[in-house]
Amino acid sequence: MSKQQNKLSTICVQGGWQPKNGEPRVLPIYQSTTFKYDKTEDMADLFDLKASGYFYTRLQNPTNDVVASKIAALEGGVAAMLTSSGQAANFFSIFNICEAGDHFVSAASIYGGTYNLFAVTMKKLGIECTFVDADASEAEIEKAFRPNTKALFGETIANPVCSVLDIEKFARIAHKHGVPLMVDNTVPTPLNCRPFEFGADIVTHSTTKYMDGHAGTVGGCIVDSGNFDWMAHKDKFPGLTTPDPSYHGLTYSESFGKMAFITKATVQLMRDLGSIQAPQNAFLLNMGLETLHLRMQRHCENAQKVAEFLEKNEQVAWVNYRGLKSSPYHALSQ
Ligand SMILES: Cc1ncc(COP(=O)(O)O)c(C=O)c1O
Numbered sequence: 001m002s003k004q005q006n007k008l009s010t011i012c013v014q015g016g017w018q019p020k021n022g023e024p025r026v027l028p029i030y031q032s033t034t035f036k037y038d039k040t041e042d043m044a045d046l047f048d049l050k051a052s053g054y055f056y057t058r059l060q061n062p063t064n065d066v067v068a069s070k071i072a073a074l075e076g077g078v079a080a081m082l083t084s085s086g087q088a089a090n091f092f093s094i095f096n097i098c099e100a101g102d103h104f105v106s107a108a109s110i111y112g113g114t115y116n117l118f119a120v121t122m123k124k125l126g127i128e129c130t131f132v133d134a135d136a137s138e139a140e141i142e143k144a145f146r147p148n149t150k151a152l153f154g155e156t157i158a159n160p161v162c163s164v165l166d167i168e169k170f171a172r173i174a175h176k177h178g179v180p181l182m183v184d185n186t187v188p189t190p191l192n193c194r195p196f197e198f199g200a201d202i203v204t205h206s207t208t209k210y211m212d213g214h215a216g217t218v219g220g221c222i223v224d225s226g227n228f229d230w231m232a233h234k235d236k237f238p239g240l241t242t243p244d245p246s247y248h249g250l251t252y253s254e255s256f257g258k259m260a261f262i263t264k265a266t267v268q269l270m271r272d273l274g275s276i277q278a279p280q281n282a283f284l285l286n287m288g289l290e291t292l293h294l295r296m297q298r299h300c301e302n303a304q305k306v307a308e309f310l311e312k313n314e315q316v317a318w319v320n321y322r323g324l325k326s327s328p329y330h331a332l333s334q
Contacts (some may be wrong), residue, residue, distance in 0.1 A: 012291070027283060048248065078225065082220065083220035107274060118153075144175055154181075165292075180201035240264060
């Protein structure tokens, strides 16, 4: 096992919840809608984002935040938030920087639910998406960009076609056009690929899949690398770089720096759209994450054996698995 695999395995088990002396060994479930304060002023400061803390679980909950911090550590990001589903994670990521009249570009080979969200539902909100062949040349993909383009999106390993995204290529294109690269990293999980290391800016997850791992809880997560400089493209991202009237004119980028994206998604989108993950589900997700390193290794070993077996079988017309040398994505995925 490599040094990095060892480190990630340790985070799976020990990351997130760090009990102090005498505190519970296992992450507690904060099954509480509200949090108690002695003074009205304490609550007022939380409402106005002058202090950090918890007051209402629709926005934030301590159990969720601990699990989000474990996923942030696994991905190597600066901040993360849990959502009620993977759909909510992808919706929030785009909607956090796109509004009516804006446009974004996405790889065409993505999960069908995400495709519908981008092609049909986002359109009803006035946000248009252009789909591109992720394997096309940089010049070809760049043709999809417009002056009002705000993001580039792709899946590391697309569900269900299993194509592998050239994250470095996508990051180059996104950054050339002054927009962040968002990568849905559901299928490989950070145990097999950490998109920030290849230039992605925002990572999303459907934690419903391998992260939970027991088919028990639907959930999602958004992680920010903290690397995208919103202020360098001030005019493109007014939601992050100009005052928010719903917080007395606070500007997220100025007040929260590298935490701006996740803070806005939490205090504005989660407040208004309410897609929080239930703390019970976050607890179960954390249990799943504790064995993610073991399960992913076994999944990959099993899949490799099945793929090799099928490839040798004369009755099988074709096998699509990136672990096989015959896959056009073999070299890229290595
Ligand atoms: C790659 C990917 N992203 C997002 C989603 C949506 O996640 P959820 O079902 O948790 O809403 C899925 C679901 O299959 C998926 O496979």
